[in-house]
Amino acid sequence: MDDETISCALANLRRRFPHIGFLFNPFDGRWYALYRREGFMVASGALELRERVSGVARSRSPRRRLGGNAASISGRPSHPGSRAVPNAR
Numbered sequence: 001m002d003d004e005t006i007s008c009a010l011a012n013l014r015r016r017f018p019h020i021g022f023l024f025n026p027f028d029g030r031w032y033a034l035y036r037r038e039g040f041m042v043a044s045g046a047l048e049l050r051e052r053v054s055g056v057a058r059s060r061s062p063r064r065r066l067g068g069n070a071a072s073i074s075g076r077p078s079h080p081g082s083r084a085v086p087n088a089r
Contacts, residue, residue, distance in 0.1 A: 001029075009046035017053055 006024050013022045013033075021034040024046075031049040033041040041056075043049035 013046060013050060013053075016050070020053060022049070 006026075010022050010024060013020075017033075019035065023032040023034065024030075025032065029044065031043045031046055033043075033049055033053050041049060041052050043052060
C-alpha cells in the first residue's frame, strides 16, 4: 500500500469517527483505533477497522450517544464537575 492511499484512508476514518484516533503501523501493516479509556482495536485493513468501529458505535447504549444531553434527560450531570440544570416550568 502506498503512502497516498494510507493517508487517504486515515483521513476518511478520522472524518467519519472524529472522537476516535486512528494509526497505521507500516512495520507490521496493522491499523489501530484508539478510543477513550476503553482501549483499542487492531485490524489488518482500513475497511475491516471501519466495520469494527461502526459495529461498536451502533452497539452503544442510547444514553451514551446523547453525550451532553444525558444530564437534561436523567437529571444528573453527565461529566464530573458539571451541574444538572433543573427543568424550567
